[in-house]
Amino acid sequence: MITLKNIVKTFDGNTVLKDISTVFEQGKTNLIIGRSGSGKTVLLKSTLGLFEVDSGEIWYNDRNFTQMNEKERKVLRREVGMVFQGGALFDSISVEGNVRFPLDMFTEMSSAEKQKRVEFCLEHVNIEKQAFKLAPSEISGGMQKRVAIARAIALNPKYLFCDEPNSGLDPETATVIDQLIQTLTKEFEMTTIINTHDMNSVIEIGESVLFISKGEKEWEGTKKEILDSGNQKLDDFIFANKLYAQMKKGQ
Amino acid sequence: MGFFFHIGRYFSMLKRVFARPEKHKLYFRQLFHEIDNLGVNSVGIVIIISIFIGGIMTIQFAYSMANPIYPSELVGLGTRDTLLLEFSSTMLALIMAGKVGSNITSEIGTMRVTEQIDSLEIMGVNSASFLILPKIIAVVFIFPFLYIISVFFGLLGGLVTGPIAGVITIPEYIDGIQWLFYPYYITFSIIKSLFFGFLVASVPAYFGYYVQGGALEVGKASTKAVVNTNILILFFDLILTRLLLT
Numbered sequence A: 001m002i003t004l005k006n007i008v009k010t011f012d013g014n015t016v017l018k019d020i021s022t023v024f025e026q027g028k029t030n031l032i033i034g035r036s037g038s039g040k041t042v043l044l045k046s047t048l049g050l051f052e053v054d055s056g057e058i059w060y061n062d063r064n065f066t067q068m069n070e071k072e073r074k075v076l077r078r079e080v081g082m083v084f085q086g087g088a089l090f091d092s093i094s095v096e097g098n099v100r101f102p103l104d105m106f107t108e109m110s111s112a113e114k115q116k117r118v119e120f121c122l123e124h125v126n127i128e129k130q131a132f133k134l135a136p137s138e139i140s141g142g143m144q145k146r147v148a149i150a151r152a153i154a155l156n157p158k159y160l161f162c163d164e165p166n167s168g169l170d171p172e173t174a175t176v177i178d179q180l181i182q183t184l185t186k187e188f189e190m191t192t193i194i195n196t197h198d199m200n201s202v203i204e205i206g207e208s209v210l211f212i213s214k215g216e217k218e219w220e221g222t223k224k225e226i227l228d229s230g231n232q233k234l235d236d237f238i239f240a241n242k243l244y245a246q247m248k249k250g251q
Numbered sequence B: 001m002g003f004f005f006h007i008g009r010y011f012s013m014l015k016r017v018f019a020r021p022e023k024h025k026l027y028f029r030q031l032f033h034e035i036d037n038l039g040v041n042s043v044g045i046v047i048i049i050s051i052f053i054g055g056i057m058t059i060q061f062a063y064s065m066a067n068p069i070y071p072s073e074l075v076g077l078g079t080r081d082t083l084l085l086e087f088s089s090t091m092l093a094l095i096m097a098g099k100v101g102s103n104i105t106s107e108i109g110t111m112r113v114t115e116q117i118d119s120l121e122i123m124g125v126n127s128a129s130f131l132i133l134p135k136i137i138a139v140v141f142i143f144p145f146l147y148i149i150s151v152f153f154g155l156l157g158g159l160v161t162g163p164i165a166g167v168i169t170i171p172e173y174i175d176g177i178q179w180l181f182y183p184y185y186i187t188f189s190i191i192k193s194l195f196f197g198f199l200v201a202s203v204p205a206y207f208g209y210y211v212q213g214g215a216l217e218v219g220k221a222s223t224k225a226v227v228n229t230n231i232l233i234l235f236f237d238l239i240l241t242r243l244l245l246t
Helices: A040-048 A070-077 A095-106 A111-124 A141-153 A171-188 A199-205 A232-238 A242-248 B003-017 B024-064 B073-113 B116-123 B127-165 B170-178 B184-209 B215-245
Strands: A002-011 A014-024 A029-033 A055-060 A080-083 A159-163 A191-196 A208-213 A216-221
Touching: A002 A040, A014 A040, A014 A055, A014 A191, A014 A208, A014 A216, A029 A040, A029 A171, A029 A199, A040 A159, A040 A191, A070 B116, A080 A141, A080 B116, A095 A111, A095 A141, A095 B024, A095 B116, A111 A141, A141 A159, A141 A171, A159 A171, A171 A191, A171 A199, A191 A199, A208 A232, A216 A232, B003 B127, B003 B184, B024 B073, B024 B127, B073 B116, B073 B127, B073 B170, B073 B184, B073 B215, B116 B127, B127 B170, B127 B184, B184 B215
Parallel strands: A029 A191, A029 A208, A080 A159, A159 A191
Antiparallel strands: A002 A014, A002 A055, A208 A216
16 A cells, blocks of 8 residues: 655646645555656656655655665665556667566575566566567567566566556557556456546546546545546546546436 | 766666666676676777877878988887877777767666666666676776777787888888887876776766666767767776876
């Protein structure tokens, strides 16, 4: 579980996050939604400590992240997996090298054990063996995202962060990625936070949804409640897509 | 942003670079890769440039010392001392700042803008140390070797070109390059090349590490890195020459 308490973040006097508090629950896919530029990525990166918050507290279970020094944060980050928007795979190493990297860096596993773990992770995200030796630039965008997920789960993380994991993917592949993240979240009992503006993802896997607008928390609930939230800003965001307006009308 | 801001951030980056590595084995693997990538891959261009410069200098010295009152050995001596004192250390460092420096900035800068550096940080890896330390060690290690290779091939270039151009004979040239030889010149230039190696790796790494934006900004950062590295090389050349040679 990750708890945010009154998070405020400013850049050059411009307040990007305004007093945001929420709880991301373990074993659930927690979605942060909002328009482009609403502060989703800043919130995600602040939670990870890539941006320092101006005020507020971030708790990873009973550990206060905001009070930790850099050394303590490094230890905690070994419990964190992250899937970046563009995959952020290391260009200079192969697909399996990418997944092996955190194992090489942080474990004392034997070479055979590492190989077994790499194969387990890659097979879990449905990457075929023929692709193991390829460079990231030689595989498709959807596969890159899946390899990024495999790398993120390599060290058995307790917390999984995904920044727009299905951006730039076709709807079918996007659904596969969403379902994969949800399955892994349940299987490994992770606290998963997904940043997205894709309503399909919300309807598909939004067990807990936080809607932010212009850096403010506007609404919180589940995918079942979202179409009847009564929040005007959220309605404007969702029903910009006519399909969801028709869904609400039961058409 | 001000000059002092960059100085402060550069030293703060260096503090992170020289932190204790997470896993020595991986750093060593990275170090050997960088020695090959940044050092060994530069040997060819160093040889080509040195042969040509050695040859050109020999012809120019012969031309400017055509007066019979000058001993013919001065041509070899002039070529040798220019190579030993300035060309094979400073000029080569300027050339390497263009080749190796822009490579370092674009590699690290691309990793920054594609979030690969963020990815390392989130894993708990000290990205500054993991990416930059092996490059600094590799370049500092390889520079003295490149210096020696450059001197050797520069002298060889003069030996081949001088007689072909008909400006000096082989015995005169060989006598010249042995005449009034001070071994301290080599020590002095190797000290310089160690300093320059550090600058050629660390300054471009700084510009790449803190780049923001996309491909365009990475390109601009590479240009800035090369220009600033060149200025710093010349500045330190002046200081080191003043301190060590006079």
